[in-house]
Amino acid sequence: MGDDLIHARGLAQTFHTKRGREKVDVQAVRGVDIDVEEGEIVGFLGPNGAGKTTTLRMLTTLLKPTAGTATVAGYDVATEPIKVRQSIGYVSQSGSTSGEARAGEEIMDHGMLYGISQKQAEQRGRELFEQLNLDGMWNRKPKTMSGGQRRRLDIAMGLTHDPKLVFLDEPTTGLDPQARANLWTHISDLRTHRGSTVFLTTHYLDEADALSDRILIIDDGEIVAADTADNLKSNVAGDLLELELKDNARTTTTAEKLGSIPGATDVEVDGVDVRGRLRNAGTAVPGLLRDLDRAGIELVSIEVRRPTLDDVFLNLTGRSLREA
Numbered sequence: 001m002g003d004d005l006i007h008a009r010g011l012a013q014t015f016h017t018k019r020g021r022e023k024v025d026v027q028a029v030r031g032v033d034i035d036v037e038e039g040e041i042v043g044f045l046g047p048n049g050a051g052k053t054t055t056l057r058m059l060t061t062l063l064k065p066t067a068g069t070a071t072v073a074g075y076d077v078a079t080e081p082i083k084v085r086q087s088i089g090y091v092s093q094s095g096s097t098s099g100e101a102r103a104g105e106e107i108m109d110h111g112m113l114y115g116i117s118q119k120q121a122e123q124r125g126r127e128l129f130e131q132l133n134l135d136g137m138w139n140r141k142p143k144t145m146s147g148g149q150r151r152r153l154d155i156a157m158g159l160t161h162d163p164k165l166v167f168l169d170e171p172t173t174g175l176d177p178q179a180r181a182n183l184w185t186h187i188s189d190l191r192t193h194r195g196s197t198v199f200l201t202t203h204y205l206d207e208a209d210a211l212s213d214r215i216l217i218i219d220d221g222e223i224v225a226a227d228t229a230d231n232l233k234s235n236v237a238g239d240l241l242e243l244e245l246k247d248n249a250r251t252t253t254t255a256e257k258l259g260s261i262p263g264a265t266d267v268e269v270d271g272v273d274v275r276g277r278l279r280n281a282g283t284a285v286p287g288l289l290r291d292l293d294r295a296g297i298e299l300v301s302i303e304v305r306r307p308t309l310d311d312v313f314l315n316l317t318g319r320s321l322r323e324a
């Protein structure tokens, strides 16, 4: 697709490394296809060691693919790495601020490194400070800032040269919940105010869910799903229904009634609880409740839970992302 800002086909990375004395090949990324359109926020989700950073390093030209092709911002990562680098912003896990220089100076140096004038760099930098809620921080040293402020400074730096596309590698790792939620707002605002296209890696389910227009799930070097969070959830999992009964003598009958609803799966009895998955609990539950009432089955509680991305991951891989 001509307008894709990222277009990768069969992108792969095999590391030749040693385990003790033995030589081993680690297939960190096993031929992935990635498409990202202008203006999208795409979350690249996967457990530790799944291949997120390696993929990001290939897309940002820091690591040469061992197989496959990719264009980023219209340029080939293998043959036009300099053009790729000029068109993107990259905020690594460790950040890029030194801690000693003043924040504003770092921003201006970074802009000038990308060939923009000092005046322009300062103008863009100050604008970004305002957008990222870093007012009054221009002359501060990064080492005196909070974790959240420093991450926002890293992001400001990645955006100083006004790239078409910005890569964020685990942007909120190490931040407390409040600073994380705050950064999410800033990342969404960047898209709203600047039209930035964002490709971010994360191993937080809630982060991918809250931020991304589309989610790519990578597991063991392979992309196992690529869709909106809503589609992923409704395709794979189905709502989870949990009924708590007053009398466990009636659990079998309840389970049968639940299981006879079209599309019901994974029905199980656990003590006084009966659980199952339903494609669309909202429309099926009223009928079920009437049916149970007619049969004289009394409920203590009823809970309907929308599927989470963890359910999606579990369905795709058989493992929970929380545990993985």
Ligand SMILES: Nc1ncnc2c1ncn2[C@@H]1O[C@H](COP(=O)(O)OP(=O)(O)OP(=O)(O)O)[C@@H](O)[C@H]1O
Pocket (backbone or CB within 6 Å): 015, 016, 017, 026, 027, 028, 046, 047, 048, 049, 050, 051, 052, 053, 054, 055, 203
């Ligand atoms: N330079 C290297 N040499 C050998 N193996 C490597 C190298 N870099 C990464 N790997 C291996 O490749 C696999 C993918 O690693 P990668 O860092 O891309 O995963 P990740 O999804 O980013 O994980 P995390 O969330 O922990 O950052 C892992 O098994 C890792 O050990």
